[in-house]
Amino acid sequence: MHNTLYSRGEAKDMVGDTNQRAGQCHCGAVRFVATLSDGFNSIRRCNCSYCRMRGAVIVAAETGGIEFLQGEEMLTDYRFNTGAARHFFCSRCGIATHLQRRSNPNLYGVNVACLDGVSPFDFAEVPVMDGVNHPNDTGGQARLAGMLRFIAAS
Template sequence: MAEAQTKTGGCHCGAIRFAADVDLTQTVECNCSHCAMKGFVLTAVPAAALRVQSGEEKLTEYRFNTKKIAHLFCSLCGVQPFSRGEGPDGSKMAMVNVRCLENVDLGALSPMHFDGNSR
């Protein structure tokens, strides 16, 4: 596993800005109904590794299925930069939408397939 690097990102309109310590060798493409429709490439981080710099008050929450994950999106432009929830061990975590990070070459990534559609 590679060492985490700090990346910055945000939503389309810029209302939401964040920094996250991410390991881009550990990315996922999930085929659940939500992720597939939105075309997410995600990476998991501990909750403390995601720092919202501005716009927390502009985030709107969407939950579905088991309602365990808070899918957070900008109330102005609709982009979902990350979600918050708990890992299998109960620890607080976040899933960062890699497409919302700056200066990331998506073509250089090798996302693992996750079968969320069968869960």
């Protein structure tokens, strides 16, 4: 299978020129449409203890930017540490669909792997934010911890 790589913020054109993307969990119980705040320009990962284990690449959507078509009642959430961030996942298949951010509760982070036609491996570089030293804890600015790179085998 040929996998085209895209630079940070660039992805395949899935639904014309809009920022609306259809998505679902693995089993299909949860289906939604996400309106991305800035297309794929906001892609990122986080290195906090939870995100490091989960490994998802996320993209931003504003509050109200996720419309559930079915299965919203199948979602459950997980909170840890301060309890401010809410990580939502399907109670049937366990796939994390999105999260409500701790740093800005008016933003959601949508798992790009749940968006139809998108894979985290579609992005050649993904910024990794420093969630270990979260700005809400340090009083500082959000900090880049590094970059995650994907280089396809030839």
